[in-house]
Amino acid sequence: MDTVFIRELAVDTVIGVYGWERTVRQTLLLDLEMAWDNRPAAAGDELARALDYAAVAERITRFAAGSEFQLIETLAEQVAALVRAEFAVPWLRLRVCKPGAVAAARDVGVLIERGERG
Numbered sequence: 001m002d003t004v005f006i007r008e009l010a011v012d013t014v015i016g017v018y019g020w021e022r023t024v025r026q027t028l029l030l031d032l033e034m035a036w037d038n039r040p041a042a043a044g045d046e047l048a049r050a051l052d053y054a055a056v057a058e059r060i061t062r063f064a065a066g067s068e069f070q071l072i073e074t075l076a077e078q079v080a081a082l083v084r085a086e087f088a089v090p091w092l093r094l095r096v097c098k099p100g101a102v103a104a105a106r107d108v109g110v111l112i113e114r115g116e117r118g
């Protein structure tokens with residue numbers, strides 16, 4: 001299996017457990033690695049056989065824009081399920097970062113893997 005990836009996708013969403021966080025939109029950064037066999041797309045040089053990272057990024061951005069989760073764990077789980085179901089991705093690794101959430105830390109977030117690499 002090969003990998004198709006998206007790095008530091010910035011999505012705006014309502015996210016957080018504190019009262020003030022329910023009234024603002026914050027930016028999360030997503031890193032996504034998706035298992036995919038790139039050989040058919042390369043052999044035919046055709047997007048139709050590729051895992052279209054632009055389409056995946058657009059879908060995640062749209063989903064996050066309409067969501068209002070408290071925990072980044074929940075957003076990560078939902079994004080992972082959506083990508084696997086809608087794009088037939090057998091395995092993925094997703095990192096969700098919430099920059100600025102802990103002032104003394106460069107970054108905080110969660111990292112999940114779902115599915116089988118095959």
Ligand SMILES: Nc1nc2c(c(=O)[nH]1)N=C([C@H](O)[C@@H](O)CO)CN2
Pocket residue numbers: 015016017018021070071072073098100101102
């Ligand atoms: N494991 C998590 N810890 C925390 C989360 C979270 O989503 N997952 N969220 C918060 C607050 O919303 C925080 O980001 C506000 O700065 C605290 N801990």
